[in-house]
Amino acid sequence: MKPNNHLIAPSILSADFGNIYGAVDMINESEADWFHIDVMDGMFVPNISFGFPVMEAVKRRAKKPMDVHLMIEKPERYIERFRDAGAHVITVHYEACPHLHRVIQQIKETGALAGVAINPHTPVTHLVDILEDVDLILVMSVNPGFGGQKFIYNAIPKVTHLKQLLMERNLSPYIEVDGGIGLQNAERVLQAGANVLVAGNAVLGADNPHSVITSLKAIGNGSLKNIPA
Numbered sequence: 001m002k003p004n005n006h007l008i009a010p011s012i013l014s015a016d017f018g019n020i021y022g023a024v025d026m027i028n029e030s031e032a033d034w035f036h037i038d039v040m041d042g043m044f045v046p047n048i049s050f051g052f053p054v055m056e057a058v059k060r061r062a063k064k065p066m067d068v069h070l071m072i073e074k075p076e077r078y079i080e081r082f083r084d085a086g087a088h089v090i091t092v093h094y095e096a097c098p099h100l101h102r103v104i105q106q107i108k109e110t111g112a113l114a115g116v117a118i119n120p121h122t123p124v125t126h127l128v129d130i131l132e133d134v135d136l137i138l139v140m141s142v143n144p145g146f147g148g149q150k151f152i153y154n155a156i157p158k159v160t161h162l163k164q165l166l167m168e169r170n171l172s173p174y175i176e177v178d179g180g181i182g183l184q185n186a187e188r189v190l191q192a193g194a195n196v197l198v199a200g201n202a203v204l205g206a207d208n209p210h211s212v213i214t215s216l217k218a219i220g221n222g223s224l225k226n227i228p229a
């Protein structure tokens with residue numbers, strides 16, 4: 001099967017924060033589809049990234065949807081604030097939400113798309129009772145917390161399995177894969193059934209980020225319909 005429909009979401013975590021608008025402008029001008037925004041609280045993951053002021057600064061300049069990946073405990077405390085700060089998609093972690101169904105409804109009530117993320121050790125089967133409620137499922141292909149880590153190849157069979165569970169139910173949320181993605185593995189991830197690729201280091205760590213985005217996008221024909229910015 002040839003992949004032909006996917007979105008590219010560069011992660012600004014790998015940007016130079018001294019020149020954040022340099023990265024925002026590059027993404028605006030490229031064929032990338034979304035801004036992937038990694039929020040970390042130093043509790044759910046062993047790292048702290050950034051919060052509302054940085055997101056609001058990105059929002060002022062971004063011409064494409066903001067895909068917000070919350071690696072935080074008790075995300076229900078901040079859903080409305082992330083929406084106000086510019087989020088089009090808000091993804092929470094399965095592992096951080098004992099009342100996941102309620103949080104998903106809370107996200108939808110703000111008007112944002114609702115996503116759920118799973119860590120590398122969490123089986124996709126744990127999602128069967130939430131599949132029909134979500135707009136996006138994010139399969140982590142690294143342990144969340146840092147950019148620039150090595151891709152965990154077990155994510156590929158997980159995506160295949162997830163795709164099968166969705167097809168059996170006639171559901172088609174976005175399937176996003178995040179962590180360690182680059183030109184060396186993107187095609188396999190897409191072939192497994194993913195249709196949103198996050199890329200941090202592979203894009204923003206490159207000498208020519210723009211051309212890496214073009215190459216990631218060119219793997220398929222990129223005709224998947226986007227959401228409005």
Ligand code: DX5
Pocket residue numbers: 011013014036038069142143144145146147148149178179180181198199200201202
């Ligand atoms: C990891 C983050 C990722 C990360 C991706 O916790 O969720 O979005 O920034 O960066 P790379 O592509 O460098 O692994």
Ligand code: ZN
Pocket residue numbers: 011036037038069178198
């Ligand atoms: Zn992420």
